Amino acid sequence: MPSDELNRDTIAAIATPAGRGGIGVLRISGPEVPRIAREILGRLPEPRVATFASFAKLDEGIALYFAAPHSYTGEPVLELQGHGGPVVMQALLAACLDAGARVAEPGEFTRRAYLEGKLDLAQAEAVADLIDAASREAARSALRSLSGEFSAAIGALQRQLVELRALTEATLDFPEEELDVLHRDDAAARLAQVQHALENVLARSRQGSLLRSGIHVVLAGRPNVGKSSLLNRLAGEERAIVTPQPGTTRDALREPIQIEGVPLVVVDTAGLRVASDMIERLGIERTQRELARADVVLAVFDATRGRDALENLPAGTQCIEVYNKVDLAPGFVPPAGALALSAKTGQGIEPLRRALLETMGWTSTGESVFLARERHLRALERAQAHLAAAGRETRRWEFFAEELRLAHVALGTITGEFSADDLLGEIFARFCIGK
Numbered sequence: 287m288p289s290d291e292l293n294r295d296t297i298a299a300i301a302t303p304a305g306r307g308g309i310g311v312l313r314i315s316g317p318e319v320p321r322i323a324r325e326i327l328g329r330l331p332e333p334r335v336a337t338f339a340s341f342a343k344l345d346e347g348i349a350l351y352f353a354a355p356h357s358y359t360g361e362p363v364l365e366l367q368g369h370g371g372p373v374v375m376q377a378l379l380a381a382c383l384d385a386g387a388r389v390a391e392p393g394e395f396t397r398r399a400y401l402e403g404k405l406d407l408a409q410a411e412a413v414a415d416l417i418d419a420a421s422r423e424a425a426r427s428a429l430r431s432l433s434g435e436f437s438a439a440i441g442a443l444q445r446q447l448v449e450l451r452a453l454t455e456a457t458l459d460f461p462e463e464e465l466d467v468l469h470r471d472d473a474a475a476r477l478a479q480v481q482h483a484l485e486n487v488l489a490r491s492r493q494g495s496l497l498r499s500g501i502h503v504v505l506a507g508r509p510n511v512g513k514s515s516l517l518n519r520l521a522g523e524e525r526a527i528v529t530p531q532p533g534t535t536r537d538a539l540r541e542p543i544q545i546e547g548v549p550l551v552v553v554d555t556a557g558l559r560v561a562s563d564m565i566e567r568l569g570i571e572r573t574q575r576e577l578a579r580a581d582v583v584l585a586v587f588d589a590t591r592g593r594d595a596l597e598n599l600p601a602g603t604q605c606i607e608v609y610n611k612v613d614l615a616p617g618f619v620p621p622a623g624a625l626a627l628s629a630k631t632g633q634g635i636e637p638l639r640r641a642l643l644e645t646m647g648w649t650s651t652g653e654s655v656f657l658a659r660e661r662h663l664r665a666l667e668r669a670q671a672h673l674a675a676a677g678r679e680t681r682r683w684e685f686f687a688e689e690l691r692l693a694h695v696a697l698g699t700i701t702g703e704f705s706a707d708d709l710l711g712e713i714f715a716r717f718c719i720g721k
């Protein structure tokens with residue numbers, strides 16, 4: 287269970303973004319909230335009832351009081367919805383600080399919610415992921431994690447492990463030969479079941495992690511092959527300058543796009559050739575840097591000219607070859623594995639979008655995906671390794687049971703059942719203030 291942080295202060299923060307707004311929300315949480323509420327509002331509002339009040343004569347608006355434990359943090363919470371001007375909100379925050387609260391750190395409200403057992407760690411992370419979601423698909427997955435679907439899947443795996451451990455430990459107490467043989471078959475079958483279930487969770491998590499990260503796709507090719515035109519086509523907007531003159535693009539231009547809700551960043555670059563001037567030379571150096579960082583390279587060729595030699599494509603990076611301007615090359619057949627398209631007419635763009643998703647490892651299985659973080663993937667992989675090790679220990683039950691326990695612990699780090707304090711610091715520091 288999460289460790290408790292005793293002697294909690296009362297924390298306050300402006301929960302709405304900085305600047306002007308129709309409403310500004312100030313949030314306070316902690317043991318001193320009832321007293322501070324009386325000081326600022328003149329009384330403690332009835333819990334969960336929207337109450338119109340004057341806020342320390344600085345503003346007036348709706349006060350909402352949540353008594354512990356029925357609040358976001360599990361502590362007494364007061365939310366003041368006032369007029370969202372920066373001066374008013376700051377003055378109101380100052381009044382709360384004068385009354386004894388301190389300014390909340392990023393993510394501190396959610397951290398308390400976690401410490402109070404309102405959310406587990408995976409759910410707390412989902413709060414930040416929902417706020418930061420780069421696409422609707424990502425938001426939907428984050429909400430699923432927030433509502434506990436991911437944690438429930440982890441919990442189900444853990445229950446299976448506990449059962450198998452209990453059975454095994456019972457066998458340890460009765461080491462008769464017959465029982466041992468019986469258990470060996472049963473244990474192997476049950477272990478295979480857990481492994482299968484874990485693989486399913488891992489696959490769905492790997493898929494979901496794509497929704498978070500935003501894969502970098504870099505367009506590369508000789509000048510004038512139509513890289514910028516292709517970027518514009520994929521973005522659905524005229525973002526990059528296109529001219530018939532080779533060497534138009536000098537700077538790397540990044541454009542966030544979505545394909546089936548999967549976010550990616552497409553980078554247009556200066557065409558690769560021997561530079562004709564210093565600006566172009568610098569541009570081409572940038573292209574090389576972008577290429578070195580790319581998750582996927584789109585090597586663009588001109589279908590009317592065929593394949594150019596493209597040096598310096600990073601080895602080991604996934605690459606899709608496309609032949610552009612097929613509208614000018616009727617009957618053109620691309621080499622095996624390459625795509626033919628026209629940035630001008632849009633012909634062949636759909637297959638390219640599908641190829642991009644496929645190269646990234648996205649498959650629309652129809653099954654819901656988990657918006658997993660790198661941390662979750664590592665933990666699932668650790669659990670997987672321990673289960674594999676258990677599979678090799680069906681003659682030494684102590685070791686078998688120990689591997690199951692280690693797999694259980696690895697899974698427990700996802701929900702925070704087993705967690706280190708530095709991990710908590712790292713996770714919550716990336717939240718926004720007031721959350």
Ligand SMILES: Nc1nc2c(ncn2[C@@H]2O[C@H](COP(=O)(O)OP(=O)(O)OP(=O)(O)O)[C@@H](O)[C@H]2O)c(=O)[nH]1
Nearest residue numbers: 509510511512513514515530533534535557629630
């Ligand atoms: N017919 C036809 N013309 C195209 C197509 N794609 C691009 N072009 C034309 O080819 C020329 C170069 O296009 P750009 O998109 O600027 O090419 P680029 O690869 O970005 O060129 P640099 O920035 O100079 O490296 C422009 O005149 C475009 O209109 C296409 O699919 N069909």
Ligand SMILES: [Mg+2]
Nearest residue numbers: 513514534535
């Ligand atoms: Mg260009």
